[in-house]
Amino acid sequence: SQQGEEDPQALSIQEGENATMNCSYKTSINNLQWYRQNSGRGLVHLILIRSNEREKHSGRLRVTLDTSKKSSSLLITASRAADTASYFCAPVDSWGKLQFGAGTQVVVTP
């Protein structure tokens, strides 16, 4: 199994701006998932992108996947204060095991 590594570690933006965070991984994947965690809580699944997909949308979220570069990005458009949270990527290998990176802490100020 492998961890995803998110970049940047922290991101501070104002409401209405877009937030972009990146994830890199090392070996081949079956799919890659993004999760969100509010402070002191469990994680919530945001979006799953398969290894044969390049881009996926869900509401204000846009995820890209570049398997040649072993990287993914998560874009949150028109951010809101409620988007303040930590965001984790989780590459999933053929065994189905998820390993999380350290996450990107996003702070959206009104």
Add this chain to the structure above:
Amino acid sequence: GAVVSQHPSRVICKSGTSVKIECRSLDFQATTMFWYRQFPKQSLMLMATSNEGSKATYEQGVEKDKFLINHASLTLSTLTVTSAHPEDSSFYICSAPGGPGDEKLFFGSGTQLSVL
């Protein structure tokens, strides 16, 4: 979506005591559950995979006798931290796939353990 309930949300205990954390799948059956540990502002570290009706699979470096996992039914997995020490203080989270073939994980709300 699927709901995973985790209790307690917070526990404070004395060194040397044991603490049990429960993780329940409320509206689905979970043959597999995952237990994670998280330090402040850090990643979730996978501790073990809990399998209903069989022994848990522990990740490298995780003490089986220290962190006892029992998955006695399709809706309940428990993690018992035995003879707790202050270094065991951490945030523990469980998760489960939403059902057969579901690749997404649904998480409990976590348990903050503080060992005095």
